[in-house]
């Protein structure tokens with residue numbers, strides 16, 4: 001790769017509209033698509049979604065757990081899905097929410113961000129719960145590989161504020177401190193840094209620290225109740241940095257490839273219309 005992840009994501013969002021389509025093969029969705037809860041059903045679902053969506057959306061976000069639950073055969077399907085998405089021109093953000101002591105964080109970085117790995121992607125999700133500094137091996141490996149990292153800041157689930165709104169000894173809110181660290185990691189990047197924050201569309205109030213000069217991955221839209229109006233209300237000043245993410249709402253339009261593509265195009269257009277481009 002020749003350009004940093006943030007630069008490639010900016011170009012993809014401008015060209016294709018700001019949407020990250022999630023591939024979350026829930027059992028209920030497999031059933032709704034007329035598929036069995038087997039590796040074969042998983043493969044048909046994931047490749048069907050990838051082939052329908054990856055040619056038009058900026059990014060695809062497979063959720064690793066739905067593949068891992070089938071063991072190595074499921075991980076093989078994940079690798080195949082990643083390849084299909086990247087060959088169709090979509091960036092792949094693998095949702096694995098990794099985080100560990102630095103030496104092990106390096107192994108996760110080698111697995112997903114080193115582009116020589118069989119399961120390499122453009123970016124991963126990471127948890128800062130072991131301290132933001134524990135993510136340094138991921139950030140440095142991402143820099144060397146033109147890849148990216150999305151760090152959980154204000155998650156979409158109702159339990160998130162219990163930790164994320166806590167106050168650190170220096171008086172800073174934990175989530176604000178994560179955003180500060182990401183801003184530092186993105187310093188000087190143009191047009192967009194490669195180190196993003198995950199901020200749910202379901203959070204109650206806007207927060208002032210969202211301008212991190214990097215992308216804001218915004219899940220929680222659709223099935224979890226977040227709407228385009230919420231995105232406008234919460235991210236007004238930084239809408240151009242927002243990568244809205246939706247899984248079940250779009251996948252529910254399948255298995256017809258044309259219906260899936262239409263659902264994604266409609267979602268991308270509605271977010272582009274908010275001024276996010």
Ligand SMILES: O=C(O)c1cc(=O)[nH]c(=O)n1[C@@H]1O[C@H](COP(=O)(O)O)[C@@H](O)[C@H]1O
Nearest residue numbers: 063095125155156219220223224246247248
């Ligand atoms: O990191 C994520 O992607 C993520 C963070 C978060 O705060 N909330 C959240 O829902 N997610 C993921 O985003 C997806 C949301 O799926 P839907 O609710 O079906 O759109 C799931 O795969 C979640 O694991």
